[in-house]
Amino acid sequence: MIAELTTNERQTALVILLALAVTGLAMAIAGQGDPFGVHGALVMVVAIAGVFTVISGYYAPEPSDSRLDSYYDTPTKFGIVVAMIWAVIAMFVGDWVAWLLAYPNLTFDAAWSSFGRLRPVHTSGVIFGFGGNALIATSFYVMQRTSRARLPDQLSPWFVLLGYNLFCIVAATGYLMGVTQSKEYAEPEWYADIWLVIVWVAYFVLYLRTLARRKEPHIYVANWYYLAFILVVAMLHIVNNLAVPISWGSAKSYSLFSGVQDAMTEWWYGHNAVAFFLTSGFLGMLYYYMPKRAGRPIYSYRMSIISFWGITFFYMWAGSHHLHYTALPQWVQSLGMTFSVMLLIPSWVSAGNALMTLNGAWNKVRDDAVLRFMMVAAVFYGLTTFEGSFMAIRPVNSLSHYTDWTVGHVHAGALGWVAMITFGAIYASVPWLWKRETMYSPRLVEVHFWLALAGTVIYVFAMWNSGIIQGLMWRTYNESGTLAYSFVDSLVAMHPYYIARAVGGVFFLLGTAIGLYNIWMTIRTAPRAASELAADRPVLAGAPALQAGE
Amino acid sequence: MALDHDILVWFSKSFGLFYLLALSLIVLVYAYWPANRKPFERAANAILHDDDDKPYRG
Ligand code: HEM
Ligand code: HEM
Numbered sequence: 226m227i228a229e230l231t232t233n234e235r236q237t238a239l240v241i242l243l244a245l246a247v248t249g250l251a252m253a254i255a256g257q258g259d260p261f262g263v264h265g266a267l268v269m270v271v272a273i274a275g276v277f278t279v280i281s282g283y284y285a286p287e288p289s290d291s292r293l294d295s296y297y298d299t300p301t302k303f304g305i306v307v308a309m310i311w312a313v314i315a316m317f318v319g320d321w322v323a324w325l326l327a328y329p330n331l332t333f334d335a336a337w338s339s340f341g342r343l344r345p346v347h348t349s350g351v352i353f354g355f356g357g358n359a360l361i362a363t364s365f366y367v368m369q370r371t372s373r374a375r376l377p378d379q380l381s382p383w384f385v386l387l388g389y390n391l392f393c394i395v396a397a398t399g400y401l402m403g404v405t406q407s408k409e410y411a412e413p414e415w416y417a418d419i420w421l422v423i424v425w426v427a428y429f430v431l432y433l434r435t436l437a438r439r440k441e442p443h444i445y446v447a448n449w450y451y452l453a454f455i456l457v458v459a460m461l462h463i464v465n466n467l468a469v470p471i472s473w474g475s476a477k478s479y480s481l482f483s484g485v486q487d488a489m490t491e492w493w494y495g496h497n498a499v500a501f502f503l504t505s506g507f508l509g510m511l512y513y514y515m516p517k518r519a520g521r522p523i524y525s526y527r528m529s530i531i532s533f534w535g536i537t538f539f540y541m542w543a544g545s546h547h548l549h550y551t552a553l554p555q556w557v558q559s560l561g562m563t564f565s566v567m568l569l570i571p572s573w574v575s576a577g578n579a580l581m582t583l584n585g586a587w588n589k590v591r592d593d594a595v596l597r598f599m600m601v602a603a604v605f606y607g608l609t610t611f612e613g614s615f616m617a618i619r620p621v622n623s624l625s626h627y628t629d630w631t632v633g634h635v636h637a638g639a640l641g642w643v644a645m646i647t648f649g650a651i652y653a654s655v656p657w658l659w660k661r662e663t664m665y666s667p668r669l670v671e672v673h674f675w676l677a678l679a680g681t682v683i684y685v686f687a688m689w690n691s692g693i694i695q696g697l698m699w700r701t702y703n704e705s706g707t708l709a710y711s712f713v714d715s716l717v718a719m720h721p722y723y724i725a726r727a728v729g730g731v732f733f734l735l736g737t738a739i740g741l742y743n744i745w746m747t748i749r750t751a752p753r754a755a756s757e758l759a760a761d762r763p764v765l766a767g768a769p770a771l772q773a774g775e
Numbered sequence: 776m777a778l779d780h781d782i783l784v785w786f787s788k789s790f791g792l793f794y795l796l797a798l799s800l801i802v803l804v805y806a807y808w809p810a811n812r813k814p815f816e817r818a819a820n821a822i823l824h825d826d827d828d829k830p831y832r833g
Contacts (some may be wrong), residue, residue, distance in 0.1 A: 296830055371822060375830040440831035443814040445822060522819035527806040534802040556784060
């Protein structure tokens with residue numbers, strides 16, 4: 226990896242890492258006795274390890290000019306593997322949390338293993354660790370291909386990827402120590418947030434610099450979706466995390482907003498995180514990998530543009546549907562509800578566009594599990610957005626809010642859409658990236674597909690059932706006009722569904738682990754062509770007959 | 776607050792309405808502009824035909 230950097234880049238990397246080490250040291254000193262100090266030490270150790278890595282490769286010969294004849298894919302390869310590792314860890318924690326809900330005693334009386342600390346490790350781990358790394362990795366891949374331009378330099382993609390993962394690690398370890406600013410999906414505290422801003426701006430600039438070098442006159446639509454993801458997430462992240470730390474040596478901060486303004490800012494952020502993190506970027510993935518894998522252009526390019534602007538402009542206004550029946554003014558709620566219902570149109574146009582692209586290639590969908598991952602993703606995307614628009618209607622929300630129906634909706638989107646399209650994109654790109662003919666085992670891809678689908682269906686049905694039962698139990702009155710069921714009654718009714726969900730989660734997790742194994746083995750095994758070539762040549766004494774992969 | 780509820784509602788019902796209408800119109804015109812047909816089709820097909828998988832060097 227260091228050998229791929231020019232001498233200039235190696236020097237810049239050293240400067241950045243030294244600055245980071247000094248910052249970490251300052252944090253560690255200022256934050257003694259506070260988790261802030263622990264994070265400072267962590268940052269310092271990571272930065273110093275980085276310094277040693279760069280130094281160890283510092284005198285390697287510079288990469289030759291011929292590197293410019295190929296795309297720069299090492300960061301993409303790294304990002305894909307890291308995304309899968311995050312997936313396994315974060316889904317393991319997700320399933321742990323699921324078992325905790327069924328058997329609350331499983332916390333073992335430790336603070337770090339309590340539900341409230343593990344849950345954000347799951348949500349951040351899957352959304353940012355798994356989803357974010359997959360988005361960054363595939364975006365590097367797609368922007369280069371669709372622009373027919375190599376990344377402008379070798380250092381900035383590494384800065385983005387490694388810096389982003391440092392943020393994820395600081396976030397997850399912080400939760401376990403009890404560091405949180407109590408905003409869902411924006412739990413990390415101020416210092417982690419500032420670091421993410423720096424990384425994210427670098428990401429945005431890198432994307433624009435690559436596009437500026439493009440050979441294609443028109444910017445392919447997948448890039449629009451990726452760019453919207455990057456730009457809007459920057460905006461959301463900065464505004465929602467405006468906060469004042471209580472001191473320079475403490476992890477704790479207070480939000481700049483208060484009361485209902487704070488709630489509205491948070492859900493403006495939260496819903497657009499769904500829109501631009503969990504939807505827009507993954508639609509970018511879909512619009513590149515699905516046509517490519519199916520060997521057919523997108524059904525309607527125009528529709529992809531129209532739904533892009535529809536999604537971009539409608540989603541912005543929908544966040545208040547998370548705050549129905551609260552202190553938020555009624556008209557703001559109605560505004561959110563209206564835009565949420567309108568959102569169904571561009572959402573279904575996108576899902577329909579994807580499915581129509583496959584129309585005529587159904588035989589491929591039947592035979593190719595990778596394409597099937599993508600097809601199922603499009604179907605679940607359609608389902609989830611329909612469900613979301615429905616749940617946003619105020620009277621419906623009065624039933625669904627606070628119940629497991631919301632959790633069911635979340636995971637129909639998260640497992641059925643986000644994870645499925647990601648697996649599809651990853652399985653498609655791994656053989657392309659490592660120059661293999663196929664995955665190590667197409668059978669295992671098939672196994673993964675069915676495990677993932679079964680897991681998703683079990684999870685979602687369990688939560689739909691439990692959510693609606695819960696909602697109905699909470700609003701059933703007896704003749705004397707009091708509630709017919711106590712809260713504990715509803716908990717008892719949930720128990721079997723929680724077990725079912727956790728079992729569904731085991732399926733899904735197992736599939737993911739198999740996926741990671743399959744990817745690893747694909748990387749490890751020698752490319753078919755090379756091994757055949759090797760077999761064709763006389764074996765030199767002492768030399769291994771087969772070249773090890775990488 | 777100077778910006779009270781009535782003003783906001785008036786603003787969203789007037790400016791907001793026309794802004795979104797105008798925006799939709801611009802998007803539709805752009806998507807269906809006859810001269811754009813070619814580049815769109817080219818772009819949609821180009822991703823399928825990059826078999827050499829190499830960047831352009833100029
Ligand atoms: C093995 C697979 C998974 C399992 C077993 C699992 C389990 C869980 C559990 C038990 C919760 C807490 C629910 C509650 O508080 O009642 C949860 C929340 C959540 N999970 Fe997962 N999860 C999995 C995969 C994923 C994936 C892949 C994503 C995203 C891409 C995801 C995103 C979320 C989100 C956003 C929440 C918060 C939901 C809310 O606040 O309404 N999960 N998950
Ligand atoms: C047209 C599109 C969509 C609409 C209108 C929509 C609407 C909604 C509504 C009304 C809620 C419940 C709010 C509440 O009662 O608290 C919700 C929750 C949620 N939705 Fe969607 N949804 C859409 C698509 C999606 C997609 C594609 C995902 C992707 C994974 C997703 C992820 C989530 C998450 C994570 C939550 C839980 C937020 C929380 O309470 O922590 N949504 N959505």
